[in-house]
Amino acid sequence: MADSRPNIIFIMSDDHAAHAMSCYGSRINRTPNLDRIAEGGMRFDNCFCTNSICTPSRAAILTGTYNHVNEVTTLATPMDNRLTTYPKLLQQSGYQTAIFGKWHLGTGPGHCPTGFDAWSVLPGQGLYHNPDFIFAGPGGGRRRTLQGYVTDLITDLTLEWLEARDRERPFCLMVHHKAPHRPWEPDEAHQHLYLNEQIPEPETLFDDYSDRASAAEAAEMRVGVHMDFRDVKCEISPGLSEHELRRWGYQRYIKDYLRVVAGIDDSVGRLLDYLEAEGLTEDTLVIYTSDQGFFLGDHGWYDKRFMYEESLRMPLILRYPREVASGSINDDIVLNVDFPLLFLDVAEVDAPDGMQGRSFRSQLHGETPADWRQALYYRYWMHKAHHNVYAHYGVRTKRHKLIYYYADALGQAGAIDESYTPEWELFDLERDPYELHNVYSDPAYADTVPALTELLHQLQADVGDTRYALDVD
């Protein structure tokens, strides 16, 4: 009898924030093809990552574990490819499995993709134009340059594999776009978009970082100010004030970012069209997400890493006609470590005990289990590296966010060994959705602080992580 389990297509872009998708109410762009997924399925409004940086989030998604468990805490900690991952389990259960695009978990022996019938991945971050790919082969793979634009090439590889697939067995396909990761290089088809337009500025473009812990002001990721030639594709005018630099840098940056996103949107359209033409739409779970969020000039920044909303939040839309009503929305707290549990669940494969997330299949049917999580635990480990963002951990509930900047490398690979006095931040997300006012020392929150601190330590212990030595009750 034919295997009637669903196909799974997991499309993940790199650094695509939800507020640059029209299905999430973007004020700055339209994404008609991504909207097809949301309109035909479900949009998740409270999906978050557990560590807002590329490599660790990818490891969390594959293994269903937090980064202190899978040991992929920073960009300099490639994943051990012997770890249990959901593609391996699906492959063992009879699925065809493949991955095309960005891997970023290491490509040498011990780190190249495993658990896939086919794979072709970019080395490291990969290039936008005429990129090298590493193709599956003996000794970890063979490197070859392909001519063309990276988003199109990844989509071509995907469609070629789909065309050649075994039509008697379900498949799990991971399509990992390099775009819209820095340095935001659009292709010819999209480079003329927005030419004579002014893109609306975010509310917090001119944030002065007052009323926050010192980490915000210390961060070196201000648009215009901390960008270089690769980012803005021209010389930066000398003599501009910081205010002028941010205003100018934002337009240069965001236009290229949105052009690159438009390329992804087109390529997702090609893939959805193929599914329609092949009669696969009904039997396929299609997911679109990004490995984390991104600052789109919010707080005057580009990049991610912080536990602030724009960086913490992942877009997550999915379409699965067998189980999901079209046009539905869910606001439960869902995490990247939950993804593999959902995929195993719909594929009728038991999840191993070691996975720390939880399947959210009930949510697909519009039901929230009574004991579903009300808070999440987050940790950013890569102290100071690249953008001078201090290491921190914290807890977020629907209403509040408590962040502890312990500001110490703790010997993590790639982190910079220079520590500072720890600081706390508390935000009331209902009264202060842009996180501009740290109310940690406000007497009005005198009861909230100890309750959230206890919750933070409880969640940290629940996932088996270790409290910083100076963080005491």
Ligand code: CA
């Ligand atoms: Ca990323």
